[in-house]
Amino acid sequence: MALPVGIFALFALMVLPIPTVLLDAFFVLNIAIAVAVLMAALNAREPLDFSSFPTVLLFATLLRLALNVASTRVVLVNGHEGGAAAGEVIDAFGQFLVGGNFAVGLFVFAILLIINMIVITKGAGRVSEVSARFVLDALPGKQMAIDADIAAGLITSDEARERRRRVTVEADFHGSMDGASKFVKGDALAALLILAVNVIAGFALGMIGHGLSASEAGELYVTLAVGDALVAQVPALLLSIAAAAIVTRVSDTRDLTGQIGGQFADPRAWLPVALILGGIGLVPAMPQAIFLPAAAIALGIWWALRRQAAKPVDETPVAEEPPPDRIELADVSDQTLVTIELGYGLVQLVDEAKGAPLVSRITGIRKQLSRDLGFVLPQFRIRDSLDAAPNDYAVLLGGVTVAQGSVRPGKLLAIDAGEVRGEPPYAALGLSGEPTRDPSFDCPALWIDPGARDLAVAEGFLAVDASTVIATHANQALAEAAPQLLGPAEVQDLLDALKERSPALVEAIHPEPLSLAALTRIFRALIGDGLSLAHPQPLFTSLALALQKSTDFDALIDAVRVDLGARLVAQVCEPGARLKVVTLDAGLEGAILGGMTDPATGQPLIEPDCGNMIARRIGELTGEHGPLALIVQPPARRALAALLRARARTCLVLSINELPASQPVEVVAVIGEDAPAHEAIAA
Incomplete structure (x- = not known):
């Protein structure tokens, strides 16, 4: 809300009378803003770094014109009371800066106006006009160059988007600067007209309204009018210099001070300066006390720059951009x-x-x-x-x-x-x-x-x-x-977080006897079984206890599942409810365990027809009763879990050891009880 409130404050400043103390504060603020804008313009590395300058120039001009209106009202109303009646800032500019002589003040104001309007503003306006024309003429060529770089693979789409944005901002900026230069020119004309109004109206009011003589009216009103004009003209001149500095800038990686200083750092430019100043100083009619010290200073600058240039150059290699034909791993x-x-x-x-x-x-x-x-x-x-x-x-x-x-x-x-x-x-x-x-x-x-x-x-x-x-x-x-979403980095984050609360528990597991890779493998298997890592402390505790018996991977998984059986059951059964259980017929289960085994893992191999029959029956029972748990002997759990993981994900496969002793169960079916085991397998 700062900007809208500020705009309405400017309008209020134009139409409402304000006390002189507040008017002095606004004059100081106007000068401070002008100095800040000038510094920002000088420190910008390129014109687009100060892309808001046209809008800032507009608001600064409005503030100055509003102050002119407010100060004119104060000068004409209270001018007969003396200089201090119009505010201390106006009185100081009218008395101190021009020595209290309004004629001198008029000439100083005229000179500042000529410098601002004819020299700086006119030149900056011409540069802005030419720059805007050149930028707009070059716009199609820049767009085509960007398209050509994309087609050649020299830049990415993100880089092309950024370059197009900068080209558009550059065109908008120079077009705006072409129009903004007219603000400065109009402001200079307005200052001249306001001064004329203040002088004429001051004479008329002083002699007619307050009975002053012509000399008294001139002494009071014209001095205040000149002070008022100078108060406004000084920040106007600073903004004109800022506008000229912006439009005459050439893009560089340095700010304006560094750019100018770097280009004047050549010692060859200062030796002729020293010689010429010394030669002029040797002429008898010239003031030698000024020219000879100036020549000595120029000679000292030449000597210092020459010694600086003679120092060895830092041979540190500069990182170069990779050539277009180079392919990086990221590509x-x-x-x-x-x-x-x-x-x-x-x-x-x-x-x-x-x-x-x-x-x-x-x-x-x-x-x-x-x-x-x-x-x-x-x-x-x-x-x-x-x-x-x-x-x-x-x-x-x-x-x-x-x-x-x-x-x-x-x-x-x-x-x-x-x-x-x-x-x-x-x-x-x-x-x-x-x-x-x-x-x-x-x-x-x-x-x-x-x-x-x-x-x-x-x-x-x-x-x-x-x-x-x-x-x-x-x-x-x-x-x-x-399970594939979990990697060593995520496991390390879990270890680091748990180490802050239970460092001894982490030390009992990692890095000995389980490495980071071994922990990642175990946790992947547990996630595949439906155990979340959201509560890691009980999980790590169960794993630490299991490590006291064995370090075998399958044995660790089985031991943790037995210890966390209640968490497994909670996936398909609410607390206090009966767990709906399906079991395999003893003959069918015995046939599975007594059949072929995987030589690599030692796990039972379930024949395809038998597996299809079990999965189909589990699917039918799930549709009738909802989530179920298949309870089997420990050696058969992994084979049946792998079978149903892809065909009946909602069915929880538990070994008899993993079922909590306190969990009430309800057996809803026994698969394979209506057929002999060999017929079920062959079905």
Whole structure:
């Protein structure tokens, strides 16, 4: 609100009378602003570093004109009372700077006006006009050069976007400076007219309104008018110098002081200066007391610069930009673990001007997965893919596609989650759209217009936008591949956080007897079994106790699962409720354990037909009873868990040792009891 309030304050300054103390404060503020603008202009490395200068010049000019109006009112109303009645600043400029002689003040003001208006402002305006014309004429060529660099592979799309932005800002800046120079010229003319008004009106008011003689009126009013004009002209001259410094700048890596100092640092320029000044000083009619010391100073500068140039140059190599034909590892390697690729038709989903809905959705699922898994997932990367169809997307984990699909931007996906009274294509419901399947849960769905959302919801559909479809699919795919999201860096973060609270517990596990790689392997296996790392202390405690018995990988996993059996059961059973259990027939389980084994791991191998029968039966029971737990003998758990992980994810596979003794159970079925074991295996 500072800028709008300041603008309204300027208008109030023009129309409302203000006390002289406040007027003095505004005059000081005006001078301070002019000095600050001049310093900013001199310290800018290039004109675009002070791109707000045209607007700043406008507001500074408005402030000065408002002060002229306010000071004119004070001078004409209170001028007959003496110089102090118009404020101390105006009185000081009128008395001290021009010696109280208003005639001298008029000449000084006229000279400052000529310098400002004819020399500085006119020259700066001409430079601004030519610069604006050249920049606008060169604009198409610069745009074509950027396009050519992109086509040649010399710059990236981000670099091209930044260069186009700078070209546009440069054109806007020089065009604005061409117009802003007119502010300074108009301000100089306004100062001249205001001085004339103050002088004429002061004489008239002094002699007619207050009965003063012509000399008295001139002594009072003209002196104050000249002081008022000088107060305004000094900051106007500073702003004119700032404008000229901006438009005459040449782009350099140094500020103006460094640029000028560096270019005057050549000792060859100062020896002729010293010789010429010394020669003039030797002429008898010249003031030798001035020329000879000046020649000595120039000679000293030459000597110092010559010694500086003779010093050895620092041979430290300067980092050079790589040549265009050089290929870096970053150009061919993607260091991001999770990448979401979008066809060019879906780029609008990450457009910041449209709210970037996909970015917020992806951030949400990343936070949710991090909370569920117990460690911070690495940053996801969203990029466009020229190889994909316009409306296609893909979720990549470590460069491997784990999910892909197609969406319709600008439309909603109406999903039939089982509550719709009707069958596809749902024409009887009055809902029209493009038939499809929900990529996350494979439910019947329609792509509909946003205007049909209310009708779809009323009919029992779940209506979501394209960004939600992509985010939900990515969430499901990454949750299934959760163990691959955990790496040594994330495990190290867990160790560091736990070490602050329980350093002895960490020392009992890491670095001996378990290295960081061994811990990563164990935690990946536990995450695959559904154990979250969100509460690491009980997990590390169980692991530390298991290490007292064995360091074998399988034995450690089994021991931790037995110790944390209650956490496993909590995945499918609420506290205090009966756990719905499915078991295998003794003959079937014995046949599995007595059959073929994997020579590498020693685990039982389940024949495909037997595995299909078990998975199919588990699926039927899950549909009837909801989440279930399959209780088996410890040697069969891993084989059956691997079988059902891909076919019946909601079924929890537990060994009999992992079932808590206090957990009430309800056996809902025994698989394979209606057929002999050999028939079940052969079925």
